[in-house]
Amino acid sequence: MSSVNGMNSGIPSETNPLCQVSLDQLRLRTSEKWHVYADDVLPLFVAEMDVLLAEPVARAITDAVSRGDTGYPAGTAYAEALAEFAVKRWDWDGISVERTAMMPDVMRGIVEILDVISSPADAVVINCPVYPPFYHFVEHTGRRIVEAPLGEGQRIDFDALAEAFKRAAKHGPRPVYLLCSPHNPTGTVHTADELATVAALAARHGVRVVSDEIHAPLVLPGAVFVPYLSVPGTENGMALMSASKAWNLAGLKAAVAIAGPAAADDLARIPPWVQEGPSHLGVIAHTAALRDGTPWLDELLNGLAANRRLLVDLLADHLPGVRYQPGEGTYLAWLDCRALGLGDDPAAVFLEHGRVALNSGPSFGTGGAGHTRLNLATSPEVLTEAVRRMATAARTATLR
Template sequence: MHADGASQLPNPLEELSLNELRQRTSMKWRTHPDDVLPLWVAEMDVKLAPPVAEALHRAIDAGDTGYPVGTAYAEAFAAFAAAHWAWSGLDVDRTAIVPDVMMGVVEVLRLVTSPGDAVVVNSPVYAPFYAFVTHDNRRVVESPLGEDLRIDLAVLEETFSRIRHEGRGAAYLLSNPHNPTGTVHTLEELTAVAELANSYGVRVVSDEIHAPLVLPGATFIPFLSVPGSENAFAVMSASKAWNLAGLKAALAAAGPDAAADLARMPEEVSHGPSHLGLIAHTAALEHGQEWLKALIQGLDSNRALLGQLLAEHLPDVGYKEPEGTYLAWLDCRHLGVQTHQSSGGLAVVSDLAGPAQLFLDKARVALSSGHVFGSGGEGHVRLNFATSPTILTEAVERMGRVRP
């Protein structure tokens, strides 16, 4: 989404104080003690967008808390996609409601792969890709990102070729935009991906949960809009852009040549989303655009602020501005994070969670450790900058006072 023009709404990231945030009972604010500033899990420090809150209040006042049904969510997403991405190809008849994006990914992978088949991912990548895929008895095969944190098409082709020579089925689980790097894939990159996937008989499943959170300077491209994506899938949700993770609802969409596969999804999957979740997500997509515009302006400001703060307080930390999401991928390998052996031996490199553990222990700032994102993540941390400028400033200043 492009933030065309200035929003008339206040910055949603500046509406809650630290004391107010500490009253929350969600994972972000209950995992660590009160002296820790939590910039880890992907929750935003915002109030609900007013149209979403109003829709939920109406439903609760009416006792409308039954089972989910219907296509209102898909229709809202189709209208949003047409308005914000100039994509009119989201066909409501080729969609299915699913509990959340990761459960939707698992259900789609079950349709197009068998136990033991390979699922290719671009590491470092969203940690649950590994857990959910392997739990369902598929094997994760990494195709690492390039040094520029973009898809390395040559490596991807080599990976596809190697897997297909094994004679097993394969799928490619794409993070679009990419988590944790914030890379927004271009039309050219995604077209090349589709060509490779078709050449090697690999089915693409695109996780597009951060799609509405593309920041100024980049453009989101729905994977199903690119040439050659006709047999692919996308799984999308309003949860990240409007902070609705606790209100479960997502949408699986199929390209025209994948419609028959999607039709095989078990009917009981549609009972997983929350009815209130569908109401909230639909309201966000239909009526929350102005709030989203204000949010993106705030995230864009925080993105720049983070760069300034790091340059001042942690100049040895590598930071490439993300093009989308509210997640920053920080390279801490030059900080020299070390521990000392208790026996008095030579200094040794800290455990895999070294930088994140250092900042938690010494700065009381919680970040996500890079090692959980797979190969290429060691020595990195992921920082969530969807918070107030005040909290972000305090966190980086604390981090800057820490030395290994």
Template sequence: MGQTAESPDNPLEQLSLEQLRQRSSAKWRVFGDDVLPLWVAEQDTPLAEPVAETLRRAVDLGDTGYPSTGPYVEAFHSFAAQRWDWEVAAAQVRPVRDVMSGVVNALHLITELADTVIVNSPVYPPFFKYPVSGGLRVVESPLGPDGRIDFETLEESFNLRTSGGTAVFLLCSPQNPTGVVHTREELERVAELADSYGVRVVADEIHAPLVHEDRGFTPYLTVDPSGLTLMSASKAWNLAGTKAGLLIAGEDAVEDLESLPPEVAYGPSHFGVLAQTAAYRDGGAWLDSLLGGLDANRRLLGDLLAEHAPKVGYTMPEGTYLAWLDFSAYGFDDEPAGGLESPIQGPARRLLTDAGVALTGGHAFGTGGERHARLNFACSQAVLMEAVERIGRALA
């Protein structure tokens, strides 16, 4: 780590706004060219060169067939051991299409229809949608005022689950949208409560490589061998369009994997497996440069907000490239405009209209999202400065 924003190695400073606007992904196409898009979780970076070279070689060879996932699992094994001192046996890992599809696979391994999925809100909106689409009931256990797990509330949620049914705690670690990175002590307490109440834990750890150096990452399965977790290189290396993920079982949950439907193995795309294998195997230096740029940006964001929009609440995230902004002091109505399914509501709708800045509205994240918006700071400092200046003018 230790890269500065000005470093030529900082991936966030290598593409111009003009170059980025040539992209056809959702981040750049949903809104017009006058809008600065800081909403969906896509980075404004070029591909890490090992990833780009792997994909170029595949195209040159016409290598567009079915995936071979053995090297993918091996690359993740090496990355986890090096970064987190976490040894994962091959028998504990199954490739899946992507993280949220893998979450559904995991939930179906350990639940029956109409059983309960507990989530800490505010939380990534698919945590509500995917379980409900699968016939499960979602119960919110809101985070505390500090954005961390409220263990009294969590225990109440575990205790009040459907009588006689199976309950699962769907843990977001690191937390999206707050950027909180759960400590080992917090995760141990989660595991103790889950064991006491017969609750299984499924952890979404997609942002694990994006934890800043002042807060280490603890894999959930190192404190709970009965848990299941989902991993992917997609967020850290900006590979959301190359579908692949990993479902990992704790040492005491490996037998659960035997119940996975055979078709799950065919879910990952070949390009996704190739790209993520290269990222885990050879993308460490690029990731460190990215983390240096993100560290500079999360600090710059605090300074910019203090100068241009001082009443916006902001706690510097410990992980991810997402900032959870509280606009309560500006008197926004609690009711979302455009319906709960719209990603741009409340303060985000006002800022889109009046500032030309696209953020993700807080209502979709559940209880605690009111009068909030999520800002993606995986962009250049020039874009970040312009965006916050626009926000400040719109709120003045």
């Protein structure tokens, strides 16, 4: 198999964050993406990006370290920065700092919110296929999961959602709908009309909505992210946001929970020690990203858009049997590999025969069999080599 090393690409690399780090440099990293597999594997699985930090973020962190500012988090700077970002980015002035709370991260925030708005006897509705920790974290709380499979075009199927709400209500009096917006793994960005329909259905069936909006800043040029709490009828809803995905800050954990006006009392019941859980350096980094990292983010989004176009071309040339519907958000690609005849878990084949690590489709729940998730947040060279290896793996597996 050919090697990948170097910085040449088919798009300008001077300002593209995805073209600033060589493969040799990436292999010096010790995070999960670059630690789990052997050096001959191209890792395109876990949601880490192959980028350097935005300069304002790196400066904020190093300045804090140089002055020994590594204590416990405090204050509302993160929420204030998020509110300012929401106005500038989404034309939404609905974040009231008084109705926010810092969380250690988005998934821990979801668990804490579930504990105050429902009980272990209640059910949680999710749209599958979906981010695997939705299953892991919810089931760990003892709650039952009710699936509402996505419909045509990888969008919310409202008939399926209404039926899931009915089933959830039979398990307990306080059902919850855990919305993924934008959706992971498909990259679907929900419209204002779709979210308004969600709110109306939830109100009709007595379901509380909690929206995971961690990928909100990662919406491509030309698409529009709509915060769930910005649409009518969401007063008792909650949302969680974080700068971690958009600025590659997963190792600097912090998130913000946002309550609608009618949910403020629920948010206030989350124990205060939970709000001491975020990393102080994380809060500093996330705040800097939201306030000063937008130019870097815009360059990243342009690079991701180019990688989406590149992936479409690469699949057409090397793996025409793979169906890929590019999403408008996230840096994830959901690949339908069923026509290749590689079984329920094509990721296992791509790893064994191609030395490319992707996410296993079945782990995303119903609808995931025969699929795999690919992380686009890498250089064009790595993406190109990965698809070539995947094509070789598919040929090898079918000839055995």
